[in-house]
Amino acid sequence: MNQAIAKAKLRRQFKALRAQQLPAVQDTIIQQVVNTIQGYLKAGNLRGHIGIYWPLSGEVDLRELKLNLKLPLALPVSGEDGSLSYHPWTLTPLRKDACMIPAPLGEAVLDADAIGLLLIPALAMDQRGIRLGYGGGFFDRFRSNLTWRKVPSLAVLPEACISTELLPRDSWDVPLDGWISERGVARVK
Numbered sequence: 170m171n172q173a174i175a176k177a178k179l180r181r182q183f184k185a186l187r188a189q190q191l192p193a194v195q196d197t198i199i200q201q202v203v204n205t206i207q208g209y210l211k212a213g214n215l216r217g218h219i220g221i222y223w224p225l226s227g228e229v230d231l232r233e234l235k236l237n238l239k240l241p242l243a244l245p246v247s248g249e250d251g252s253l254s255y256h257p258w259t260l261t262p263l264r265k266d267a268c269m270i271p272a273p274l275g276e277a278v279l280d281a282d283a284i285g286l287l288l289i290p291a292l293a294m295d296q297r298g299i300r301l302g303y304g305g306g307f308f309d310r311f312r313s314n315l316t317w318r319k320v321p322s323l324a325v326l327p328e329a330c331i332s333t334e335l336l337p338r339d340s341w342d343v344p345l346d347g348w349i350s351e352r353g354v355a356r357v358k
């Protein structure tokens with residue numbers, strides 16, 4: 170229970186910090202995301218879709234990648250049962266998912282081997298790749314599946330939200346592979 174209270178407090182703090190930082194760093198973060206994707210492409214390490222997200226307030230808005238990159242993108246769909254799936258982001262109108270976020274509900278579910286990179290929003294991250302989200306557990310539940318865990322997954326957030334101290338870690342927390350901030354990409358060792 171103490172851990173839940175600690176997480177809730179950190180959520181509030183990092184949410185405020187992220188909102189305060191975002192305007193100044195958002196454009197640079199997007200550029201670093203593009204650089205990172207180009208790095209994967211050059212290395213021949215990217216196939217299939219790139220999973221992004223429909224931004225909530227305070228999250229880096231990556232939607233311009235749909236215009237600027239000629240690569241297929243996917244968006245998450247949340248279910249009432251706490252599940253998450255990724256579907257192609259096409260021209261089909263989006264509809265609200267279980268979290269009321271616009272999502273490609275009418276498109277087929279993508280398998281892990283159809284996604285080469287997942288870009289994930291976060292309130293905060295620590296050096297181990299432990300991520301703090303809104304508390305729904307969607308990404309932890311999703312990445313508890315070993316097949317999905319193999320898909321490179323990077324958080325996208327301002328550098329100020331990389332916690333200098335380790336974040337509280339619960340048994341279900343699955344670390345991400347790294348993050349992209351205005352300083353570029355960092356991978357967890």
Ligand SMILES: Nc1nc2c(c(=O)[nH]1)N(C=O)[C@@H](CNc1ccc(C(=O)N[C@@H](CCC(=O)O)C(=O)O)cc1)CN2
Nearest residue numbers: 222223224225226245247268270290302303305307308
């Ligand atoms: N853009 C985006 N999509 C996502 C997530 C996310 O964090 N960001 N999720 C990650 O798990 C899942 C949805 N989970 C969510 C869980 C809780 C809240 C939530 O409590 N939202 C706040 C207000 C958000 C805001 O500031 O606009 C609320 O309703 O009070 C939102 C999404 C899947 N899709």
Ligand SMILES: Nc1ncnc2c1ncn2[C@@H]1O[C@H](COP(=O)(O)OP(=O)(O)OP(=O)(O)O)[C@@H](O)[C@H]1O
Nearest residue numbers: 176300301302303304305306307308309310313341
């Ligand atoms: N693999 C899992 N199976 C079942 N429940 C899970 C799993 N992973 C996480 N949960 C549940 O999700 C809830 C929230 O987890 P946590 O506090 O770590 O959220 P978060 O990672 O910050 O949020 P989110 O992933 O939605 O952004 C917890 O109550 C936890 O029990």
